[in-house]
Amino acid sequence: MREGLLDDVSTVSLPKRGAGERAPRLVPALTLISHPTTQRVGERLLLEELLSGGEVPVSRRAPDFLRPGQTQGAPLADPCLSRKPIIFTPGEGGRVRLLVEEGGTQVVAGEPIRGGREFSPEELAVGIPLELAERVVLLLHLTEPDTGDAHDSLGMVGQSPGIRRVRQLIVQVAGLEEPVLIRGETGSGKELVAKAIHKHSRRREAPFLGVSLAASTKELAAAELFGAKRGSHSTATKDTDGHFRTAQGGTLFLDEVGEMHPEVQAKLLRVLQEKEMFPLGSSIPIPTDVRLVSATDANLEEHIREGRFKEPLKYRLAGFEIRLPSLRERREDIGLLFFHFAREALEELGEVWRLEEPRDPSAEPWLPASLAARLVRYSWPGNIRELRNVARQLVIASRGQPHLRMDPQLEKVLGSAATPPGRPLRLGEGWDPQVTPRPKAPPEQKAPPEQKAVPRRKPSDVSEQELLAALEACAWEPKAAADRLGIARPSIYDKMDRSPNIRKAGDLTPQELIDCYQACQGNLDAMVQRLKVSKQGLRRRLKDQGLDA
Structure with missing residues (x-):
């Protein structure tokens, strides 16, 4: 090797x-x-x-x-x-x-x-x-x-190593009663993982309840979690059960646990330790039977150092920890995910x-x-x-x-990519021409000076002369010309359609194609410059005529 x-x-x-x-x-x-x-x-x-x-x-x-x-x-x-x-x-x-x-x-x-x-x-x-x-x-x-x-039985689209590993961890922990802490960036699918754990657990027939703990006052968060007696706080106009009792026998998913108020953290820690809770305003303990799955995008270790999160609670919540990769770490799944979501939208539209x-x-x-x-x-x-x-x-x-x-x-x-990846190969670099001939790379050139981003413009501000100049500078490729002019790509097609001085490959007659093909000996780049149309469109027209560029 x-x-x-x-x-x-x-x-x-x-x-x-x-x-x-x-x-x-x-x-x-x-x-x-x-x-x-x-x-x-x-x-x-x-x-x-x-x-x-x-x-x-x-x-x-x-x-x-x-x-x-x-x-x-x-x-x-x-x-x-x-x-x-x-x-x-x-x-x-x-x-x-x-x-x-x-x-x-x-x-x-x-x-x-x-x-x-x-x-x-x-x-x-x-x-x-x-x-x-x-x-x-x-x-x-x-x-x-x-x-x-590669079969997905968990409702999770993707086949990157990161997401396959998450699936394996879900299968390993789902059948246990261990509390699970899911860590990952916002929008990375933490609730989907929690639902998969519940769906494949022994509690799958019991309730699954998800609740976000972000931006709740300590009284409201405690009342929502553990229930409250009437009059126990300013908004308690009647007795309430709370999420722990509603999810009894099932799974309770606590999102944004890193934002939980310290006093609520103390109450939750006691519930996890003693398997019982006290509703606000009550001195009678209520037994709990809930599988707890929690999630956060916060740096809990930093919160602990700053005194904003109780370290014992972290260990109680993280009986088993699953880290969910960000989309940047699983770019090979972007195509699958995009078409999955596009299909959902198209089904709703009947298309x-x-x-x-x-x-x-x-x-x-x-x-x-x-x-x-x-x-x-x-x-x-x-x-x-x-x-x-x-x-x-x-x-x-x-x-x-x-x-x-x-x-x-x-x-x-x-936006657009910051810089083109990779570096051009020098002449003859990377192969042995005596063994296997390879195409020659162009001679090494000095890197062009860094160009400033073109400011965005209104299409109406672009004159006919500017449009023609940009197209000619970009070898009649509309997308590149749009970027050069600083206008949206759909706009340049509209301007080209309205221009009396610009035609597209579809406007060429078969005889024009044949005459130009013979004059340029089939050289596609030379034909583009002669006919002043895009290379992609010209290639398609030549193929339609049975001509090989």
């Missing part, structure tokens, strides 16, 4: 393991984030050959991508991808190199890749979205090869047919590749809850449209 390939990535952020457990063996992999056939999202290819110094060519014909836990798969098979493979090879110190042959599939990783690109261990740990021919998005990342059972396999294999994907890549690059501070909201917003805002389109506000929220 090749030594050193993954030496620099042993600290990849995954759920913490117990003392004495071996660090997971990590393997470079490609996971399908977006594909014109949406049912294929989540399939992956392990690049294990890189560990022994080999290389992995990937084209539309081979190799097979498959779901974790399955033994049969299929190649990417998109007709717009080239038969010429893109090639992954090992680099030094845990790096991975991607070689792109001239005339093959266009690959974009923040910016188009010319010749080759090298990705560092740190970038691999985060994950690099690769857009292929503006149709397919792959995530180059690290994963654990031991997949186990779930949009996710069916397209009749025309070369039809434009419902989820544009550039949008899918942006979803992967985004930091997701709101985690899964935020992703669900974004998916629903995109679906609803794109009703009646053949493809998902972002409104300017959402485009501003998602």
Whole structure:
């Protein structure tokens, strides 16, 4: 086995393991984030050959991508991808190199890749979205090869190592009476984990009750938890049972326990120790029979040091602890989660047919590749809850449209990638031309000066002359021109439609295509400059005419 390939990535952020457990063996992999056939999202290819110094060519014909836990798969098979493979090879110190042959599939990783690109261990740990021919998005990342059972019986979407480990922990603890503390960022799905624990416990037929302890006064929080006698506090106009009695025999889920008032903490600690409670205003103890599952996004250890949380209570709550990974730590699940939430929204609208396999294999994907890549690059501070909201917003805002389109506000929220990942390969770097000829990378150039972000503008402020200049500077690609002008991408299509000086590839006559094809000897870039239309649209028109660019 090749030594050193993954030496620099042993600290990849995954759920913490117990003392004495071996660090997971990590393997470079490609996971399908977006594909014109949406049912294929989540399939992956392990690049294990890189560990022994080999290389992995990937084209539309081979190799097979498959779901974790399955033994049969299929190649990417998109007709717009080239038969010429893109090639992954090992680099030094845990790096991975991607070689792109001239005339093959266009690959974009923040910016188009010319010749080759090298990705560092740190970038691999985060994950690099690769857009292929503006149709397919792959995530180059690290994963654990031991997949186990990919079937989800817990209602939790995803197959990343982090979420598989959470499923294993749920199964291990669900049948016990041990109190469980779930820790994770806001919006990461802590209540879903609590419900899965209850559903697979011996208490599954009894009540499950969830309550948030954030922003409650000490009297109100104590009354809600333990019940109250009439007149015991200012709002107690009658006797109340409280959540412990309502959930008797079942599971009580306490969210935001880190925000609990110290006096309520003391009462809860006594309940956990003595298995009995006193309602506010009562001196008669009431036995409790409740499985307690709690959750927090707070740093309890810091709260303890500051005297805001009782250390004994933490140990009582955390008889067993589950750490839920953030969405940033499981980017390979973003495609599966997005389409899961999109399907829910489409079902409500009666438009779930949009996710069916397209009749025309070369039809434009419902989820544009550039949008899918942006979803992967985004930091997701709101985690899964935020992703669900974004998916629903995109679906609803794109009703009646053949493809998902972002409104300017959402485009501003998602932002763009900070810098293109990886560094370009130098001429001849990464292969031996005497053994296997490879495409030549362009000579090393000085890095261009850092450009300032283009300020957002109103489409009406962009003149016809500016529009033409931006399109010409961007090789007639509308998306790049929109970014250059600082306007939303849907707006530039509207301006192009209204302009008498701009035409699209669909406006070209068959004879124009044939004449230009012959004059340029099939060189697609030369045809783009001559006809002044986008490369993607021109490629589709040439294919319709049976011409190979």
